[in-house]
Amino acid sequence: MRLTGTAGVLAVLTLVSIQFVRICEQNIAMSNSLSAIRRDVQTLNREKAVEERAVRRLRDPRGAIPAIHERLHLVSPNETIIYIKPARPPAP
Numbered sequence: 001m002r003l004t005g006t007a008g009v010l011a012v013l014t015l016v017s018i019q020f021v022r023i024c025e026q027n028i029a030m031s032n033s034l035s036a037i038r039r040d041v042q043t044l045n046r047e048k049a050v051e052e053r054a055v056r057r058l059r060d061p062r063g064a065i066p067a068i069h070e071r072l073h074l075v076s077p078n079e080t081i082i083y084i085k086p087a088r089p090p091a092p
Helices: 002-059 061-072
Strands: none
Touching: 002 061
16 A cells, blocks of 8 residues: 555656656746847847937938938039048058
8 A cells, every 4th residue: 555655656746847847948948038039129129229310310301411412322512422432452
């Protein structure tokens, strides 16, 4: 009788410990996933802030002028765009 009771208790403890280990592994995996998602959210928030600043700048005509010059190569009367190429490295 004692042997059967001991075997039963050992079986229950084994099953409980297996379930506990499985739950701990899931918890660690979810923690890693949550950390990755938080990093992604921080990155997206930084990108959003940069884009919002760009939108605010482009809504103002004085802020849009440099973008017009750069993207469309348009200039106002009496203005000139000068393109400067980077210097080539000296030949050996």
